[in-house]
Amino acid sequence: MVIHLENYGGDCGKQMSLAKFKYVFGVHVATYCPQETACLLRGTWEKSAACYALIDWKTLPIFFSSLLPNLNFKEWMLEQALGLKAEIFEKLMMIIWALWKNINSKLWENRSHTATDMLFSCMTWLEEFQKARKSAVLPVKQVQQKWRPAATNRIKINVDGAFLAQLPHGGIGGIIRDSNSQFIATFAQPVQHVNSAKHVELLAIRAGVDLAKQLQLHQATIESDCLQAVQDIAFADYQSLDFGSIIDDIQGVQICFAPRTSNKVAHRLANMAFESDQNETWFGSIPNCILDIVQEETHPPI
Incomplete structure (x- = not known):
């Protein structure tokens, strides 16, 4: 199955395979956004998100009803947190945040960025944050507290x-x-x-x-x-x-x-x-x- 998306949080006029569609839409729906989930299951996503697809909209609720029960975004994120190196997981988090921000910009402001722009911007933000955090951490001399005598007459x-x-x-x-x-x-x-x-x-x-x-x-x-x-x-x-x-x-x-x-x-x-x-x-x-x-x-x- 091939799905055609128009301006959904990234490049417009690009075709997606069903697997990619499940990843992008599935991960997003798994966050349980009430408005978007309702639109998807009603088959009215086309109007709400300027999205159209070469798919029989009558069968879309059946498609998602079989897809959603198998999605658990929390478990997937936990798996990545445990399995990925810290620096890779930081980049993953930044990319997910950029995708989420771009999706909301498209939904509520009708504007979006290309995938390339999103990638470069979020990696730039991550680099700037790491530099700021590194410069803010100053070497601290550990001072051990020593025993002191009691106050006078004690x-x-x-x-x-x-x-x-x-x-x-x-x-x-x-x-x-x-x-x-x-x-x-x-x-x-x-x-x-x-x-x-x-x-x-x-x-x-x-x-x-x-x-x-x-x-x-x-x-x-x-x-x-x-x-x-x-x-x-x-x-x-x-x-x-x-x-x-x-x-x-x-x-x-x-x-x-x-x-x-x-x-x-x-x-x-x-x-x-x-x-x-x-x-x-x-x-x-x-x-x-x-x-x-x-x-x-x-x-x-x-």
Whole structure:
């Protein structure tokens, strides 16, 4: 079957094979444009889009009723997105956009461009966009946040938890320092029957609070690198959450999120506890297992 199109979004007076007709019209109709689908199925596309065809219009509804159920433009696009290289897929998207824009220009403004013009223009737009995007991306220096001591007359407790989903146990660790970066105490403890990283982190926070109470330390700020745990503690209706009973023991203490780069000591202590079966607590002097990190944070290299 051969179909003759006049000014349908491209060159006029060109003949199409049925396969090409199915591709151009099928892909377009598969986007479910209500006006154009209705015109096609009524056989009145000729009037609405200045399109005429050497085809029996009486059979056109039958033709499309058999064609449309087999079309799934979304699945086809997903297939292209997964199968094509990124640069090729970008060009495909630009071409589809240009075709869609040209079709609408013909429908609503009665003007269109040739296929050659569309191809060159959309590739030019893509090139200009890529250049603009490339020039806008400036090299960014990654600045790691370092540990800082607490505010004057306060203490800081850094805590962390270690957990693996395949194992029922974990480890928690923490360190307490004053506003002058002076070491006060630290702990490393294995914990049993835990089921998530947040669970372990909440136990680490509670252990830090308990140690501060034991030493009669007040005005404490606790830092954790588990954002979800910090958010749960701050949640007004925390008792309705998982581990609400643990959170209840933590209330009344200032809790802050700290990235891993400023929580190195607690991270090492938690990993040590994960591999151990002993509860360890140190007071007064810094244990050798964390001495290097504490000294680095207290006296960072210039």
